[in-house]
Amino acid sequence: MKKLAAIAFLLTAMGCFILSCQSSEDIEFKRHYAGGMLLYQTHCQNCHGKNGEGLSALIPPLTDTNYISKNRHKLACFVQNGANGIINVSGKFYEGSMPPSGLSPIEIAKVLTYVGNSFGNKTGLINLNQVQKDLKECK
Amino acid sequence: MKKLTGLLLPVLMIAACTSNHTGKTLPIYGEREPVTKALNSQQVTDTVYHTIPAFKFINQFGDSITDKSLNGKIYVADFFFTSCPSICPIMHRNMLNVYNAFKDEKDINIISFSIDPKHDSVAVLKKYADGLGISGNSWWLLQGDKMATYDLSKSFLVTTPKEDEKEKFIHDGYFILIDKQKRIRGSYDGTNEEQVKQLIEDIKTLKAEPAETAK
Numbered sequence: 001m002k003k004l005a006a007i008a009f010l011l012t013a014m015g016c017f018i019l020s021c022q023s024s025e026d027i028e029f030k031r032h033y034a035g036g037m038l039l040y041q042t043h044c045q046n047c048h049g050k051n052g053e054g055l056s057a058l059i060p061p062l063t064d065t066n067y068i069s070k071n072r073h074k075l076a077c078f079v080q081n082g083a084n085g086i087i088n089v090s091g092k093f094y095e096g097s098m099p100p101s102g103l104s105p106i107e108i109a110k111v112l113t114y115v116g117n118s119f120g121n122k123t124g125l126i127n128l129n130q131v132q133k134d135l136k137e138c139k
Numbered sequence: 140m141k142k143l144t145g146l147l148l149p150v151l152m153i154a155a156c157t158s159n160h161t162g163k164t165l166p167i168y169g170e171r172e173p174v175t176k177a178l179n180s181q182q183v184t185d186t187v188y189h190t191i192p193a194f195k196f197i198n199q200f201g202d203s204i205t206d207k208s209l210n211g212k213i214y215v216a217d218f219f220f221t222s223c224p225s226i227c228p229i230m231h232r233n234m235l236n237v238y239n240a241f242k243d244e245k246d247i248n249i250i251s252f253s254i255d256p257k258h259d260s261v262a263v264l265k266k267y268a269d270g271l272g273i274s275g276n277s278w279w280l281l282q283g284d285k286m287a288t289y290d291l292s293k294s295f296l297v298t299t300p301k302e303d304e305k306e307k308f309i310h311d312g313y314f315i316l317i318d319k320q321k322r323i324r325g326s327y328d329g330t331n332e333e334q335v336k337q338l339i340e341d342i343k344t345l346k347a348e349p350a351e352t353a354k
Contacts, residue, residue, distance in 0.1 A: 046330075047228040055228050056235070058270040099224045 029113065029125045036114025043101050044111065052119035058096060060089040063119045072116065072123050076131045077138035079108045105131045164348060165316075165341055168323040169296060190321040194291050196252070196283035199264040204250070204279055206321070213345055214248040215338065216315045217329055218292055218300060220255035221267045226312045230329035231271060234278075234314065240339050242277045246319075247342060249278040254289070254300040254308050256282040296323060314338055318345055 048054055052062035062068065067089050068075070082100040086093055103111065109131045116123030169189025175182055195205045215237060219227045234249060241247040253259035259267075264280040282288075292299050292310075300310040316325035316338060325341050327334040 045229075046226060047224070049232065055232050056270055056272040058267070059228055097222075 025125065028127065032110045032113035032125060032127070033117060036110035036112070039103065039107055039111040040114050043103065052115070057092065057094065060087055060094040062115055062121070064090045065121050068116060068121045069123055072126070073134045073137070075112050076108050076134040079103060079111060080135060081138060105135060163344060165324040165345055168326065188320070188322045191294050191317055192291070194287065196281035197261055198279040198281055199261060199268045201261045204281055209248060209250070211319055212246050212248050213319060213342060214250055214317050215342070216250050216252065216295055216317060217313065218252050218254050218297060218310050220253050220308055221259050221263055222255065222307065225306060226330050230312045233329055233332060233335040235271065236335060237314070237339055238273055238278050241342065242275060247277065247346070251278070251280050252288050252291070253280065253282040254310055256285050256288065296326065316341060316345065
Protein backbone atom coordinates (compact mmCIF):
# COMPACT_ATOMS: atom_id res chain seq x y z
CA MET A 1 0.00 0.00 0.00
CA LYS A 2 2.77 2.38 1.00
CA LYS A 3 4.58 1.49 -2.21
CA LEU A 4 1.52 2.26 -4.26
CA ALA A 5 1.14 5.67 -2.64
CA ALA A 6 4.78 6.43 -3.28
CA ILE A 7 4.44 5.49 -6.95
CA ALA A 8 1.28 7.56 -7.28
CA PHE A 9 3.03 10.52 -5.71
CA LEU A 10 6.02 10.13 -7.99
CA LEU A 11 3.80 9.90 -11.07
CA THR A 12 1.83 13.00 -10.07
CA ALA A 13 5.02 14.91 -9.41
CA MET A 14 6.41 13.89 -12.79
CA GLY A 15 3.13 14.78 -14.44
CA CYS A 16 3.21 18.25 -12.89
CA PHE A 17 6.80 18.69 -13.91
CA ILE A 18 6.11 17.76 -17.52
CA LEU A 19 2.97 19.89 -17.64
CA SER A 20 4.73 22.93 -16.23
CA CYS A 21 7.57 22.40 -18.67
CA GLN A 22 5.22 22.37 -21.57
CA SER A 23 3.45 25.52 -20.55
CA SER A 24 6.39 27.56 -19.31
CA GLU A 25 5.97 29.94 -22.21
CA ASP A 26 2.31 30.10 -21.38
CA ILE A 27 3.14 30.96 -17.79
CA GLU A 28 5.63 33.61 -18.93
CA PHE A 29 2.95 35.08 -21.15
CA LYS A 30 0.40 35.18 -18.36
CA ARG A 31 2.88 36.74 -15.97
CA HIS A 32 3.75 39.45 -18.49
CA TYR A 33 0.13 40.05 -19.37
CA ALA A 34 -1.07 40.38 -15.77
CA GLY A 35 1.81 42.66 -14.76
CA GLY A 36 1.35 44.64 -17.96
CA MET A 37 -2.29 45.24 -17.20
CA LEU A 38 -1.42 46.97 -13.92
CA LEU A 39 1.31 49.02 -15.59
CA TYR A 40 -1.12 49.99 -18.34
CA GLN A 41 -3.65 51.21 -15.79
CA THR A 42 -1.12 53.46 -14.05
CA HIS A 43 0.96 54.68 -17.00
CA CYS A 44 -1.17 54.54 -20.15
CA GLN A 45 -4.87 54.36 -19.42
CA ASN A 46 -5.43 58.05 -18.60
CA CYS A 47 -4.66 58.96 -22.18
CA HIS A 48 -5.29 55.82 -24.20
CA GLY A 49 -8.40 54.76 -22.32
CA LYS A 50 -9.66 51.66 -20.54
CA ASN A 51 -10.36 49.93 -23.84
CA GLY A 52 -7.47 51.45 -25.79
CA GLU A 53 -9.91 53.78 -27.49
CA GLY A 54 -7.71 56.90 -27.35
CA LEU A 55 -9.37 60.33 -27.20
CA SER A 56 -11.18 61.80 -30.20
CA ALA A 57 -8.60 63.16 -32.67
CA LEU A 58 -6.19 64.06 -29.87
CA ILE A 59 -4.80 60.73 -28.73
CA PRO A 60 -4.48 57.72 -31.04
CA PRO A 61 -6.25 54.47 -30.16
CA LEU A 62 -4.40 51.19 -29.58
CA THR A 63 -7.09 49.20 -31.35
CA ASP A 64 -5.59 49.35 -34.85
CA THR A 65 -4.38 45.75 -35.00
CA ASN A 66 -2.68 46.35 -38.34
CA TYR A 67 -0.67 49.26 -36.98
CA ILE A 68 0.30 47.36 -33.82
CA SER A 69 1.45 44.22 -35.62
CA LYS A 70 3.25 46.10 -38.38
CA ASN A 71 5.07 48.38 -35.94
CA ARG A 72 5.55 45.90 -33.13
CA HIS A 73 9.31 46.44 -33.10
CA LYS A 74 8.96 50.22 -32.82
CA LEU A 75 6.58 50.12 -29.86
CA ALA A 76 9.30 49.69 -27.22
CA CYS A 77 10.96 52.91 -28.38
CA PHE A 78 7.67 54.80 -28.21
CA VAL A 79 7.07 53.63 -24.66
CA GLN A 80 10.62 54.36 -23.52
CA ASN A 81 11.28 57.68 -25.26
CA GLY A 82 7.84 59.01 -25.98
CA ALA A 83 6.69 60.11 -29.40
CA ASN A 84 6.45 63.42 -31.19
CA GLY A 85 5.05 64.70 -34.42
CA ILE A 86 2.37 63.32 -36.69
CA ILE A 87 1.31 59.71 -36.58
CA ASN A 88 -1.14 57.93 -38.87
CA VAL A 89 -3.34 55.38 -37.13
CA SER A 90 -6.47 53.86 -38.68
CA GLY A 91 -6.33 56.34 -41.52
CA LYS A 92 -6.43 59.32 -39.15
CA PHE A 93 -3.61 61.71 -38.41
CA TYR A 94 -2.73 62.48 -34.82
CA GLU A 95 -0.46 65.31 -33.85
CA GLY A 96 0.92 65.87 -30.42
CA SER A 97 3.40 64.39 -28.07
CA MET A 98 3.51 61.39 -25.82
CA PRO A 99 5.82 61.74 -22.82
CA PRO A 100 8.49 59.13 -22.04
CA SER A 101 7.00 56.52 -19.72
CA GLY A 102 9.92 56.09 -17.34
CA LEU A 103 9.39 52.31 -17.47
CA SER A 104 12.28 49.84 -17.32
CA PRO A 105 12.83 47.36 -20.21
CA ILE A 106 11.17 44.48 -18.32
CA GLU A 107 8.19 46.72 -17.55
CA ILE A 108 8.03 47.72 -21.21
CA ALA A 109 7.95 44.01 -22.12
CA LYS A 110 5.05 43.49 -19.76
CA VAL A 111 3.02 46.48 -20.87
CA LEU A 112 3.59 45.66 -24.55
CA THR A 113 2.51 42.07 -23.97
CA TYR A 114 -0.67 43.46 -22.44
CA VAL A 115 -1.36 46.02 -25.18
CA GLY A 116 -0.26 43.59 -27.89
CA ASN A 117 -2.83 41.07 -26.73
CA SER A 118 -5.72 43.33 -25.76
CA PHE A 119 -8.15 45.55 -27.66
CA GLY A 120 -8.24 43.02 -30.52
CA ASN A 121 -4.45 42.77 -30.90
CA LYS A 122 -2.73 39.37 -31.02
CA THR A 123 1.04 39.80 -31.11
CA GLY A 124 1.75 37.10 -28.52
CA LEU A 125 4.45 37.39 -25.87
CA ILE A 126 6.85 40.32 -26.14
CA ASN A 127 9.67 39.46 -23.75
CA LEU A 128 12.66 41.26 -22.29
CA ASN A 129 15.07 39.97 -24.97
CA GLN A 130 12.86 41.28 -27.71
CA VAL A 131 12.46 44.66 -26.00
CA GLN A 132 16.21 45.03 -25.45
CA LYS A 133 16.82 44.24 -29.11
CA ASP A 134 14.15 46.70 -30.24
CA LEU A 135 15.48 49.45 -27.94
CA LYS A 136 18.89 49.28 -29.65
CA GLU A 137 17.21 50.28 -32.89
CA CYS A 138 15.54 53.42 -31.50
CA LYS A 139 15.99 56.46 -33.66
CA MET B 140 -32.62 85.25 20.68
CA LYS B 141 -28.93 85.31 19.91
CA LYS B 142 -28.49 82.11 21.85
CA LEU B 143 -31.27 80.52 19.90
CA THR B 144 -29.70 81.40 16.54
CA GLY B 145 -26.40 80.10 17.83
CA LEU B 146 -28.09 76.82 18.56
CA LEU B 147 -30.14 76.74 15.41
CA LEU B 148 -27.37 77.51 12.97
CA PRO B 149 -25.30 74.34 13.49
CA VAL B 150 -28.46 72.25 13.36
CA LEU B 151 -29.51 73.90 10.12
CA MET B 152 -26.05 73.47 8.67
CA ILE B 153 -26.00 69.79 9.50
CA ALA B 154 -29.48 69.41 8.07
CA ALA B 155 -28.38 71.18 4.89
CA CYS B 156 -25.49 68.80 4.55
CA THR B 157 -27.28 65.55 5.16
CA SER B 158 -30.83 65.87 4.00
CA ASN B 159 -30.23 66.26 0.33
CA HIS B 160 -28.95 63.17 -1.38
CA THR B 161 -32.26 61.38 -1.47
CA GLY B 162 -34.41 64.44 -2.04
CA LYS B 163 -34.92 66.45 -5.17
CA THR B 164 -32.61 69.35 -4.43
CA LEU B 165 -28.84 69.49 -4.40
CA PRO B 166 -26.87 70.88 -1.47
CA ILE B 167 -25.40 74.37 -1.61
CA TYR B 168 -21.68 74.41 -0.84
CA GLY B 169 -19.33 76.97 0.60
CA GLU B 170 -19.39 79.50 3.40
CA ARG B 171 -22.69 81.13 4.13
CA GLU B 172 -23.79 83.91 6.44
CA PRO B 173 -27.11 85.12 7.67
CA VAL B 174 -27.92 88.69 6.80
CA THR B 175 -30.67 90.50 8.62
CA LYS B 176 -32.34 93.42 6.95
CA ALA B 177 -35.45 95.47 7.44
CA LEU B 178 -38.29 94.68 5.11
CA ASN B 179 -41.69 96.34 5.51
CA SER B 180 -40.73 97.37 9.04
CA GLN B 181 -39.96 93.76 9.93
CA GLN B 182 -36.58 92.20 10.56
CA VAL B 183 -35.99 89.51 7.93
CA THR B 184 -33.05 87.12 8.04
CA ASP B 185 -31.75 85.84 4.75
CA THR B 186 -28.81 83.59 3.96
CA VAL B 187 -26.05 84.83 1.73
CA TYR B 188 -24.33 81.95 -0.04
CA HIS B 189 -20.87 81.64 -1.46
CA THR B 190 -20.94 82.58 -5.14
CA ILE B 191 -18.47 82.67 -8.02
CA PRO B 192 -17.14 86.24 -8.36
CA ALA B 193 -16.78 88.27 -11.55
CA PHE B 194 -14.17 87.16 -14.10
CA LYS B 195 -13.05 87.92 -17.63
CA PHE B 196 -11.40 85.45 -20.00
CA ILE B 197 -11.08 84.67 -23.73
CA ASN B 198 -12.55 81.51 -25.26
CA GLN B 199 -11.29 79.31 -28.10
CA PHE B 200 -13.01 81.52 -30.67
CA GLY B 201 -11.25 84.63 -29.38
CA ASP B 202 -14.48 85.93 -27.81
CA SER B 203 -14.41 87.68 -24.47
CA ILE B 204 -16.24 85.65 -21.83
CA THR B 205 -17.22 87.06 -18.45
CA ASP B 206 -19.33 85.88 -15.54
CA LYS B 207 -22.18 87.74 -17.23
CA SER B 208 -21.93 85.46 -20.27
CA LEU B 209 -23.13 82.74 -17.91
CA ASN B 210 -26.06 84.66 -16.44
CA GLY B 211 -29.13 82.46 -16.30
CA LYS B 212 -27.10 79.34 -17.05
CA ILE B 213 -26.18 76.20 -15.20
CA TYR B 214 -22.55 75.40 -15.83
CA VAL B 215 -19.78 72.94 -15.09
CA ALA B 216 -16.24 74.25 -14.61
CA ASP B 217 -12.87 72.56 -14.55
CA PHE B 218 -9.18 73.48 -14.68
CA PHE B 219 -6.82 71.86 -17.19
CA PHE B 220 -4.04 72.50 -19.71
CA THR B 221 -3.76 71.12 -23.23
CA SER B 222 -0.28 69.63 -22.87
CA CYS B 223 -1.23 67.83 -19.67
CA PRO B 224 0.19 64.31 -19.68
CA SER B 225 -1.60 62.98 -16.62
CA ILE B 226 -5.23 63.44 -15.65
CA CYS B 227 -6.56 65.87 -18.27
CA PRO B 228 -7.20 63.38 -21.06
CA ILE B 229 -9.34 61.21 -18.82
CA MET B 230 -11.11 64.31 -17.42
CA HIS B 231 -12.04 65.48 -20.88
CA ARG B 232 -12.94 61.98 -22.07
CA ASN B 233 -15.48 62.06 -19.23
CA MET B 234 -16.44 65.70 -19.87
CA LEU B 235 -17.29 64.72 -23.44
CA ASN B 236 -20.11 62.63 -21.96
CA VAL B 237 -21.43 65.71 -20.17
CA TYR B 238 -21.04 67.75 -23.38
CA ASN B 239 -22.89 65.19 -25.47
CA ALA B 240 -25.70 64.93 -22.93
CA PHE B 241 -26.46 68.67 -22.91
CA LYS B 242 -24.98 70.25 -26.03
CA ASP B 243 -28.41 71.12 -27.42
CA GLU B 244 -29.62 72.79 -24.22
CA LYS B 245 -29.04 76.51 -24.32
CA ASP B 246 -29.00 77.06 -20.56
CA ILE B 247 -26.26 74.53 -19.83
CA ASN B 248 -22.58 75.33 -20.42
CA ILE B 249 -19.18 73.84 -19.77
CA ILE B 250 -16.14 76.04 -19.11
CA SER B 251 -12.59 74.74 -18.89
CA PHE B 252 -10.00 77.19 -17.60
CA SER B 253 -6.45 76.71 -18.86
CA ILE B 254 -3.93 76.93 -16.03
CA ASP B 255 -1.14 77.27 -18.63
CA PRO B 256 -2.25 80.38 -20.58
CA LYS B 257 1.28 81.04 -21.80
CA HIS B 258 1.23 77.86 -23.90
CA ASP B 259 -2.53 77.58 -24.36
CA SER B 260 -3.13 80.51 -26.69
CA VAL B 261 -6.52 80.99 -28.35
CA ALA B 262 -5.18 79.14 -31.42
CA VAL B 263 -3.95 76.22 -29.31
CA LEU B 264 -7.29 76.02 -27.51
CA LYS B 265 -9.17 76.06 -30.82
CA LYS B 266 -7.02 73.26 -32.16
CA TYR B 267 -7.58 71.28 -28.97
CA ALA B 268 -11.34 71.82 -29.20
CA ASP B 269 -11.33 70.65 -32.81
CA GLY B 270 -9.28 67.60 -31.87
CA LEU B 271 -11.64 66.83 -29.04
CA GLY B 272 -14.47 67.05 -31.53
CA ILE B 273 -16.44 69.84 -29.87
CA SER B 274 -18.16 72.64 -31.73
CA GLY B 275 -20.75 75.31 -31.05
CA ASN B 276 -20.92 77.46 -27.96
CA SER B 277 -21.76 75.01 -25.20
CA TRP B 278 -18.19 74.19 -24.14
CA TRP B 279 -15.76 77.07 -23.79
CA LEU B 280 -12.04 76.61 -23.30
CA LEU B 281 -10.87 79.75 -21.53
CA GLN B 282 -7.55 81.46 -21.10
CA GLY B 283 -6.54 84.72 -19.50
CA ASP B 284 -4.26 86.11 -16.86
CA LYS B 285 -2.56 83.27 -15.02
CA MET B 286 -2.78 84.78 -11.56
CA ALA B 287 -6.43 85.67 -12.13
CA THR B 288 -7.07 82.04 -13.09
CA TYR B 289 -5.32 80.72 -10.01
CA ASP B 290 -7.16 83.20 -7.78
CA LEU B 291 -10.50 82.31 -9.33
CA SER B 292 -9.83 78.59 -8.77
CA LYS B 293 -10.07 79.31 -5.02
CA SER B 294 -13.69 80.41 -5.36
CA PHE B 295 -14.51 77.08 -7.02
CA LEU B 296 -13.08 75.45 -3.88
CA VAL B 297 -10.55 73.37 -5.83
CA THR B 298 -6.87 72.99 -5.03
CA THR B 299 -5.02 76.04 -6.30
CA PRO B 300 -2.86 74.94 -9.24
CA LYS B 301 0.86 74.87 -8.68
CA GLU B 302 3.80 74.68 -11.08
CA ASP B 303 5.85 71.52 -10.92
CA GLU B 304 9.12 70.52 -12.53
CA LYS B 305 8.06 67.04 -13.52
CA GLU B 306 4.34 67.30 -14.25
CA LYS B 307 4.51 70.97 -15.34
CA PHE B 308 1.45 71.81 -13.24
CA ILE B 309 -0.20 70.15 -10.29
CA HIS B 310 -3.95 70.59 -10.18
CA ASP B 311 -6.94 68.53 -9.22
CA GLY B 312 -9.45 67.04 -11.58
CA TYR B 313 -12.72 68.20 -10.07
CA PHE B 314 -15.76 69.19 -12.09
CA ILE B 315 -17.69 71.92 -10.26
CA LEU B 316 -21.42 72.34 -10.80
CA ILE B 317 -22.65 75.94 -10.61
CA ASP B 318 -26.31 76.94 -10.55
CA LYS B 319 -28.03 79.95 -12.14
CA GLN B 320 -27.44 81.97 -8.95
CA LYS B 321 -23.68 81.21 -9.32
CA ARG B 322 -23.65 79.01 -6.24
CA ILE B 323 -21.69 75.74 -6.00
CA ARG B 324 -24.08 72.80 -6.08
CA GLY B 325 -21.74 69.86 -6.58
CA SER B 326 -18.16 68.74 -6.96
CA TYR B 327 -17.21 65.56 -8.82
CA ASP B 328 -13.96 63.74 -9.48
CA GLY B 329 -13.59 64.24 -13.23
CA THR B 330 -11.34 61.22 -13.54
CA ASN B 331 -14.04 58.95 -12.14
CA GLU B 332 -16.60 57.77 -14.68
CA GLU B 333 -19.20 56.94 -12.02
CA GLN B 334 -19.01 60.38 -10.41
CA VAL B 335 -19.37 62.02 -13.80
CA LYS B 336 -22.52 59.95 -14.41
CA GLN B 337 -23.80 61.35 -11.12
CA LEU B 338 -22.95 64.85 -12.33
CA ILE B 339 -25.10 64.32 -15.44
CA GLU B 340 -27.97 63.18 -13.20
CA ASP B 341 -27.46 66.15 -10.86
CA ILE B 342 -27.57 68.61 -13.77
CA LYS B 343 -30.99 67.21 -14.66
CA THR B 344 -32.08 67.60 -11.02
CA LEU B 345 -30.79 71.15 -10.90
CA LYS B 346 -32.51 72.00 -14.16
CA ALA B 347 -35.79 70.77 -12.73
CA GLU B 348 -35.42 72.89 -9.59
CA PRO B 349 -38.10 75.57 -9.39
CA ALA B 350 -36.73 78.94 -10.44
CA GLU B 351 -35.92 81.19 -7.49
CA THR B 352 -36.82 84.82 -7.52
CA ALA B 353 -33.81 86.97 -8.22
CA LYS B 354 -31.76 87.99 -5.21
